[in-house]
Amino acid sequence: MLNALNEQINEELNSMYIYMAMAADLDEMGFGGMAHWMRKQAQEEQVHAFKFQGYVKDRQGRVVFKAIPEPQTTWESPLEIFKAALAHEEYITGTIHKLVKLARELDDIATEVFLNYFVTEQVEEEDSAHEVVDALEKVGDSVGPLYQIDSWLRKRD
Numbered sequence: 658m659l660n661a662l663n664e665q666i667n668e669e670l671n672s673m674y675i676y677m678a679m680a681a682d683l684d685e686m687g688f689g690g691m692a693h694w695m696r697k698q699a700q701e702e703q704v705h706a707f708k709f710q711g712y713v714k715d716r717q718g719r720v721v722f723k724a725i726p727e728p729q730t731t732w733e734s735p736l737e738i739f740k741a742a743l744a745h746e747e748y749i750t751g752t753i754h755k756l757v758k759l760a761r762e763l764d765d766i767a768t769e770v771f772l773n774y775f776v777t778e779q780v781e782e783e784d785s786a787h788e789v790v791d792a793l794e795k796v797g798d799s800v801g802p803l804y805q806i807d808s809w810l811r812k813r814d
């Protein structure tokens with residue numbers, strides 16, 4: 658179980674790295690509000706990594722950091738970026754569900770309860786990415802509406 662939790666730390670840091678790369682590309686495209694949203698997303702992933710790290714420590718496990726793969730650096734459009742972010746969140750949901758199944762197999766009740774937070778969190782993560790993908794799909798290439806989405810996303814705390 659501890660090995661699997663350590664792998665999840667790497668997945669969360671990898672997510673952070675991917676979203677940082679997406680934020681940089683959005684900045685490059687001139688969408689500072691979208692970039693801001695994506696940087697907030699990256700920060701959340703770091704918080705997730707810290708939560709897993711803290712839990713491994715609390716269970717007297719050893720935290721082992723692994724290499725983070727080099728992320729993709731350019732995408733076609735903001736829509737392609739947010740679609741990729743959504744697909745990544747769906748992948749992460751799968752990794753969390755696998756952890757829950759493993760905890761159940763091992764009858765590790767404490768870990769299952771710890772993971773509940775992430776099960777709920779992933780529902781929100783997918784929903785918020787979906788929301789942006791839907792909005793971007795509606796506006797297509799129209800510059801005015803794209804900048805409206807940009808100022809909407811700039812408001813994320």
Ligand SMILES: [Fe+2]
Pocket residue numbers: 669672701702705749
């Ligand atoms: Fe996460």
Ligand SMILES: [Fe+2]
Pocket residue numbers: 672702746749782
């Ligand atoms: Fe996430």
